Amino acid sequence: MAKLRVDKCLYKALGLSDREVNLPRFIVVNSWSEVSPGHFHLDKVAQAVKKGIYAAGGLPLELNVPGLCSAFSKSHENGIRYDLPQRDVIASTIETAVESAAREAEGIVLIGTCDKIVPAMIMAAIRLDLPAVFVPGGPMLKGTYEGELVCMGAMSRILDARLLNGEITQEEYDREFPRLEHAEGYSVGACSEMVTGNSMQVIAEALGMTLPYAATAPAPLAERLRIASESGYQIVQLAKRGIKPSDIITKAAIRNAVIVDNAVGGGTNAIVHIQAFAWEAQIDFTLKDWEEVEQNVPVLCHLAPSGPFSVCDLHDDGGIPALMHVLRDKLDLNCLTVTGKTVGENIAGCKPVTGTVIKSPDNPVYERGAIKILWGNLAPRGAAVRHSIIKDRSTLNKVWNAKVYNSQREAVAAVNNGEVTSGDVVVVRYEGPRGTPGMNEIVGVVFALNNKRLLDVAVITDGRFSGLTRHNLAVANICPEAAVGGPLAVVENGDKIKIDVIGGTIDLLISGEEMEKRLAAWKPLEPKVKKGVAVLYAKMAEQADKGAVWNLRIE
Numbered sequence: 111m112a113k114l115r116v117d118k119c120l121y122k123a124l125g126l127s128d129r130e131v132n133l134p135r136f137i138v139v140n141s142w143s144e145v146s147p148g149h150f151h152l153d154k155v156a157q158a159v160k161k162g163i164y165a166a167g168g169l170p171l172e173l174n175v176p177g178l179c180s181a182f183s184k185s186h187e188n189g190i191r192y193d194l195p196q197r198d199v200i201a202s203t204i205e206t207a208v209e210s211a212a213r214e215a216e217g218i219v220l221i222g223t224c225d226k227i228v229p230a231m232i233m234a235a236i237r238l239d240l241p242a243v244f245v246p247g248g249p250m251l252k253g254t255y256e257g258e259l260v261c262m263g264a265m266s267r268i269l270d271a272r273l274l275n276g277e278i279t280q281e282e283y284d285r286e287f288p289r290l291e292h293a294e295g296y297s298v299g300a301c302s303e304m305v306t307g308n309s310m311q312v313i314a315e316a317l318g319m320t321l322p323y324a325a326t327a328p329a330p331l332a333e334r335l336r337i338a339s340e341s342g343y344q345i346v347q348l349a350k351r352g353i354k355p356s357d358i359i360t361k362a363a364i365r366n367a368v369i370v371d372n373a374v375g376g377g378t379n380a381i382v383h384i385q386a387f388a389w390e391a392q393i394d395f396t397l398k399d400w401e402e403v404e405q406n407v408p409v410l411c412h413l414a415p416s417g418p419f420s421v422c423d424l425h426d427d428g429g430i431p432a433l434m435h436v437l438r439d440k441l442d443l444n445c446l447t448v449t450g451k452t453v454g455e456n457i458a459g460c461k462p463v464t465g466t467v468i469k470s471p472d473n474p475v476y477e478r479g480a481i482k483i484l485w486g487n488l489a490p491r492g493a494a495v496r497h498s499i500i501k502d503r504s505t506l507n508k509v510w511n512a513k514v515y516n517s518q519r520e521a522v523a524a525v526n527n528g529e530v531t532s533g534d535v536v537v538v539r540y541e542g543p544r545g546t547p548g549m550n551e552i553v554g555v556v557f558a559l560n561n562k563r564l565l566d567v568a569v570i571t572d573g574r575f576s577g578l579t580r581h582n583l584a585v586a587n588i589c590p591e592a593a594v595g596g597p598l599a600v601v602e603n604g605d606k607i608k609i610d611v612i613g614g615t616i617d618l619l620i621s622g623e624e625m626e627k628r629l630a631a632w633k634p635l636e637p638k639v640k641k642g643v644a645v646l647y648a649k650m651a652e653q654a655d656k657g658a659v660w661n662l663r664i665e
Contacts, residue, residue: 117214126169133169134216136345139204139231141177141222148223148307149177151298151329152247158335159219159245162342168216168349170342173207175200180225180306180551180576191548191639194382194574195647197226197233198660204234215240216349219341223247223300223329225577228310229383232319233659235355236390241348242355243448244319245341246300246311248329252420253296275561299329300421303414305577308421309376310383315430316370317387318358318447322456326425347450361393362442366453368400369440372407372479373433374424375416377577378494378586381481382549386657397492397655401483401614407440408474409498411467415580416499417475419467427467431460436468484585486617487625488597488607491589491655493570497611501581502565506611509619510535510568514603516635517541518552518573525558532566535607539598540635541573542591543651543658547637547644551576556584568609570616572598572654585609585616587654593634594653600628 118131138159142152160170180193208218217240220231228246235242269290273283300307308325315325321341327333348354364384371380381400388395410433413419424433434441435457443454462468469475480498497506513530514537515521521538524530536559541550553576555569560581568583572591575584590596597618601607606619618625637648650660 130169133167134346134349135212135214136163136168136170136349137208137212137215137218138163138170138172139218139220139234140172140174141200141227142174143177146177146179146224147250147298148179148247148300149227152177152221152223155221155245155247155334155338158338159221159342162339162344163219163346165339166343166346168346171212171215173212175203175227177222177224177227190550191546191644193551194226194543194549194658195643197230197383197386199643200227200230201233201237204231205237208238208240217241217243217345219243219245219345221245221247221338223307223311225306225310225379228307228314229386232314232317233386233390235319236359236387239354239356241345241353242319243321243341243345243348244314245338246314246320246324248299248311248325248327248334249308249421249425250299250302251297251328251330252302252422297330302420302422303577304375304377304411304421305415306377306379307577309371309374309380309577312374312376312430313367313371313380313384316367316434317363318445318453319355321449322431323425323429326421326429328422328425344448344450348448351450353446353448353450356391358446358448359387359391360445361395363445364388364393364395365399365403366441366445368403369407369437370430370434372404372481373409373437374411375409375413375475375480375496375498377579378481378496378575379577381494381587382574382654382658384657385655386659389652389657389659397483400481404479404482407437407479408471409476409478409480410436410469410471410474412469412475413467415577423467427464428460428462431457432462433468435460436462436471482611482614484609484611484614484616486615488570488601488616488618489588490597491653493585493588493616495583495585495611496575496579499580500583505566505568505583507609507613508568509606509608512537512601512603512605512607514539514601518550518554521552521555522558525555525562525564530559530564530567532564535568535570535609537598537601537607538569538571538573539592539601541571542593543653544648545572545591545593545638547639547648547651549574549647549651549654549658552584552586553579556580556582570607570609572596583609583611588616589654591653595629595632595634597625597629599632600625
């Protein structure tokens with residue numbers, strides 16, 4: 111069959127030479143942008159990747175996708191509605207761009223940093239199943255304020271609360287804010303704590319989709335560019351060997367990633383994203399698998415927001431290879447990675463430098479993993495809590511008094527107005543994948559409780575919790591959600607709810623007959639949005655236990 115050369119003519123219009131257009135092509139997908147510190151430096155990272163591809167004899171061709179920061183979207187209700195949907199939009203953008211214009215490429219390198227961009231790129235890599243390497247942007251250098259690590263927006267909200275509560279004067283606020291501003295805006299990169307962005311970069315490395323140390327090497331350092339260059343070189347080698355994401359992202363590799371996420375104290379957002387990977391790869395990995403891991407893996411790194419160390423500190427102590435070496439008896443060491451080697455080969459000889467950040471299993475931070483799966487009549491398909499961030503450990507097993515709200519906005523107003531008191535559980539519903547739509551992060555309620563010093567108050571929701579969540583017992587991802595008639599929809603003010611984190615249960619303390627009666631009488635609410643991308647979530651989103659993905663599959 112004749113081989114047409116129209117595409118080569120078009121590439122020559124870019125100024126490429128005859129030699130260049132005959133090289134094997136590799137797509138570099140970059141989320142560089144000027145609206146996020148996590149992505150601002152990725153133009154330099156992409157240049158390093160392309161240099162590595164050239165050095166290996168390939169032709170790099172770059173295309174871009176959005177690189178947004180969810181810290182900005184949290185500041186207004188409509189913004190957070192688009193936070194999780196951007197994951198599926200970006201994944202679909204990469205899929206359509208490569209399938210329509212670049213399918214002849216030998217492989218792809220994906221460059222991204224923050225909450226939704228990292229999982230979006232892994233999801234796209236699974237769909238396309240071309241040889242692929244992921245290159246994280248890395249963590250921000252740590253900044254401190256009043257001796258505490260700060261994350262984008264978290265400490266400034268606390269300072270705002272002190273002013274609003276009359277704890278400091280306007281003059282004191284104006285004097286302090288520049289110092290806090292310097293600490294929070296310390297450098298480019300993902301927030302320095304183990305929040306969602308860093309959790310996902312760590313998970314990408316644990317999955318085997320990055321080169322070793324790629325998740326934790328600080329964003330501004332030369333090491334980041336060396337890793338990027340080597341990643342560019344390596345994609346050419348993977349293409350020569352025909353190694354694809356389907357060879358790397360297996361059930362065993364996903365389990366390895368869950369083990370590492372629990373050991374570093376990662377956030378509950380990781381559940382939604384890892385379950386999305388399993389959905390895309392059609393791998394049978396359920397919340398029961400998460401539960402099994404949590405029961406057998408300790409927390410070994412006391413990282414902020416629950417501990418004193420940053421992700422940069424983790425890197426200095428040996429990074430993810432050292433942590434995986436410590437966990438080697440629990441991992442599947444035969445899993446293939448983008449190095450072309452197995453996990454076992456990658457981590458051989460990698461030990462913690464000091465053991466200050468990466469603890470021994472004999473001396474863990476917590477005996478059991480950071481993420482606990484809860485089950486019960488309120489969550490027949492599961493819910494999740496990151497117990498490691500809970501400051502008052504007496505709240506781990508308690509009966510609470512329900513205060514019920516149908517949106518985060520209502521719940522925040524109630525907290526600020528003094529309607530919520532110690533012993534209450536704030537029930538925030540209709541914020542799940544279809545209810546928001548887009549599965550809202552309910553961090554605003556937790557910030558409001560923190561500002562009021564109400565630590566003896568729990569929050570439960572069918573939405574998500576940001577990695578910035580700290581101090582309070584916060585149960586996320588209650589499934590099925592209220593918008594599809596899940597039991598959360600029929601909780602009433604004054605109901606008693608028992609949450610036993612250690613035992614793994616969450617129950618509405620009413621009879622089975624009463625539950626059936628309430629569910630039979632339930633009617634869905636009017637949709638919150640009726641146009642735009644958010645409608646896709648309202649109509650097509652799977653539940654949280656399946657990754658809250660758009661169901662783009664015909665069975």
